[in-house]
Amino acid sequence: MIEAAIDGEDPATVRKIIRLALKTNPDDAEEINALLKAYDDEQRQLAAKAAQEKEAALRHAGVFEQWSGKGEFGAFRSTGNSPNTGFTVGLKLTRDGINWRHKLRGRADYQRSRGRTTREQYIFAYEPNIRVNHHAFVFGLAQYEHDRFQGYSARYSLSGGLGYDLVDTKNMQLSVKVGPAWRRTVDTTGLTETDLAELAALDFDWRLARNIKLVEEASAYLQTGNSSFVSNTGLQANVADNISVRLSYTLEHDTNPPPGAIKTDTLSRVTLIYDF
Numbered sequence: 001m002i003e004a005a006i007d008g009e010d011p012a013t014v015r016k017i018i019r020l021a022l023k024t025n026p027d028d029a030e031e032i033n034a035l036l037k038a039y040d041d042e043q044r045q046l047a048a049k050a051a052q053e054k055e056a057a058l059r060h061a062g063v064f065e066q067w068s069g070k071g072e073f074g075a076f077r078s079t080g081n082s083p084n085t086g087f088t089v090g091l092k093l094t095r096d097g098i099n100w101r102h103k104l105r106g107r108a109d110y111q112r113s114r115g116r117t118t119r120e121q122y123i124f125a126y127e128p129n130i131r132v133n134h135h136a137f138v139f140g141l142a143q144y145e146h147d148r149f150q151g152y153s154a155r156y157s158l159s160g161g162l163g164y165d166l167v168d169t170k171n172m173q174l175s176v177k178v179g180p181a182w183r184r185t186v187d188t189t190g191l192t193e194t195d196l197a198e199l200a201a202l203d204f205d206w207r208l209a210r211n212i213k214l215v216e217e218a219s220a221y222l223q224t225g226n227s228s229f230v231s232n233t234g235l236q237a238n239v240a241d242n243i244s245v246r247l248s249y250t251l252e253h254d255t256n257p258p259p260g261a262i263k264t265d266t267l268s269r270v271t272l273i274y275d276f
Contacts, residue, residue: 014039055098069093072246074271076109081149081265084118086111088269101137103127109267121147129163137163139177141199150265151258154186157221159199171207176200181221187258197223211238215246226256242275 021032057066072090090107109121122145129139140160146153161179168174181197201219208214218231234248250267257263 011043059098066097067093067095069276071274071276072107072271074246074269076267076269079266081262084111084113086119088271090271099131101129101131103129119149121145121149135165135168137165139163139179141181148188149261150252150254151261152185152187156184157199158182159197161199173205174202176202183221183223185226189258193225195223195225197221197227212236226254228255229253236273244273244275246271246273 015036018032018036022029025032070090070092072088072092074088075085076088077085086109088107088109091105093102093104095102104126106124107122109119111117111119123143125141125143127139127141129137131137138160139162141157143157145155145157159179159181161177163175163177166174166176178198178200181199182194183197184192184194186192199219199221202216204214204216206214213236215234215236216232218229220229221227230250230252232248232250234246236244236246238244246269248269248271250269252265252267254261254263
């Protein structure tokens with residue numbers, strides 16, 4: 001029975017059968033424990049081999065290899081500077097190395113109504129980071145934003161600093177990042193403003209149930225001219241192996257926006273996400 005369980009290659013089943021065998025056959029405990037030790041030794045060897053193969057694959061991977069990502073498409077409803085409904089598309093790519101991680105993300109919200117563009121927002125960002133230890137990392141961030149309804153035709157941000165994983169468990173992950181930033185804003189009139197700022201950000205994932213999780217991405221650029229705050233809260237449910245549905249609410253707040261723009265925008269989205 002034990003050997004049949006081992007052949008099934010399910011560790012949880014193997015240990016369940018062994019516990020049962022020890023209770024029902026105490027006189028054979030020595031033999032049963034020997035089988036368990038041999039099984040554990042084999043599992044450790046297989047795990048070590050798999051880790052070595054994974055590390056070798058990462059070391060020899062090409063620039064376009066070892067990427068994973070999420071594609072997102074859906075609809076939104078906004079209030080504030082541009083109240084309307086429309087469409088949104090997004091893409092997130094991640095490449096994990098031995099110590100390095102590269103993140104690319106982009107999002108576009110766009111709508112035309114009666115021949116006029118009523119919402120047009122684009123965000124593109126690249127974030128490399130390197131692990132210092134199991135919890136701490138050093139990061140960099142380059143970001144471009146365009147949203148003329150918030151009063152700027154282009155906003156460039158360069159920042160870097162330290163990050164720390166405060167929680168890293170199977171069902172919950174929480175990381176924070178802080179560091180200095182440089183920002184250059186070109187408003188819709190062509191006026192350019194350059195500022196130094198402080199960046200604070202957090203990423204939070206909490207698996208509430210097997211197929212449901214809560215996600216939160218928040219960031220704040222603190223500066224003397226126009227500080228900006230962004231919060232994106234979402235509830236995500238898996239509907240298939242690689243497909244999930246997400247309900248999200250985004251709040252964007254500028255403390256001193258350009259003339260003609262209000263301080264707070266909100267955006268509610270319903271999107272389909274495909275993991276690859």
